[in-house]
Amino acid sequence: QDETVKKDDLEPVAVVGYGTFGRVTLVHNKKNPNKEYALKAVSKNHVIVMQQQKSINVEREILLQLYHPCIVQFVKTFQDEKYVYFLTEFLGGGDLFNAIREIGNLSEFQVRYYAASIVLAIEYLHEKGIMYRDLKPENLLLDFEGSVKLVDFGCCKQAARSYTLMGTPEYLAPEVILGRSYTDCVDWWSTGVCMYEFICGPLPFGSDTDDQLELFRQIIEAPLKFPSWLRDQNAKSIISGLMNKDPEQRLGGGPLGAKEIKRHPYFKNFDFDGLLSRTVKSEWKPNKDQIMEQWLDSTDPGLLGLESAAEDIPDGPVNMDWAKDF
CATH class of the missing domain: 1.10.510.10 (Transferase(Phosphotransferase) domain 1)
Structure with a gap:
């Protein structure tokens, strides 16, 4: 993990995707604006409702072990009251x-x-x-x-x-x-x-x-x-x-x-x-300018904070021990 990056250093630029448990935002490092990452925000409540505590921890434990050119580069995890966050390299070309x-x-x-x-x-x-x-x-x-x-x-x-x-x-x-x-x-x-x-x-x-x-x-x-x-x-x-x-x-x-x-x-x-x-290169490249323009156009500035809309709230007391390592 890169311990030098803190959540407060990250400035959201555009929402670039939505997953099952949250959304993915393109963020810049305020201290180094050329450094961009993908930040996946995963709702803790949603994880609990869907009983995915084990899966989310497996993902973190696996990512910590991986370093390979054909695998997304993991940077760090964070958490706050509502979310756990996965910070990775930004892969902007779509799937x-x-x-x-x-x-x-x-x-x-x-x-x-x-x-x-x-x-x-x-x-x-x-x-x-x-x-x-x-x-x-x-x-x-x-x-x-x-x-x-x-x-x-x-x-x-x-x-x-x-x-x-x-x-x-x-x-x-x-x-x-x-x-x-x-x-x-x-x-x-x-x-x-x-x-x-x-x-x-x-x-x-x-x-x-x-x-x-x-x-x-x-x-x-x-x-x-x-x-x-x-x-x-x-x-x-x-x-x-x-x-x-x-x-x-x-x-x-x-x-x-x-x-x-x-x-x-x-x-x-x-x-x-x-x-x-990377001396052997792909014949086809995604259109970066077009993709970035689409994301910036479709991102509602009011929703760009690192928090998002209300989610399902589980009933009764909630055990958050599963998130302690984030």
């Missing part, structure tokens, strides 16, 4: 879900670039014994250079195995849906789903139904099919390997872990080290 829709057809390089960024982030988490468990394009944010970074660590678990149904339905591995004991190999399944989406457009399973039980049936039983126009055999091979329904046989699930994925012919000649050092 990958929206970016891939804005770009349209991704080039082969761009798919590899995004996929490799995910592989490096997940590899780093797994080396620390952390399962991510909610990998999807919405949880990858872009900076204004077009680099992608993993965010949102509330679903993580630091353990070798778990049984908990956790994640986003369309990206869940079969063993999670079936309630079996699973390992961090579930993250490689989700990586495969993301890659399928990058290359093929729709999701591999469930794009033809709104019924969650039918989605789950497809994930467990239906064979993986590729569009007839996809000719890249290496792309088909790596996605099929990552989305093997048997976690024991899944690409990345063996003793070599992510090395097995990085050595796959699909990534032949891709410079993973260059991606880490």
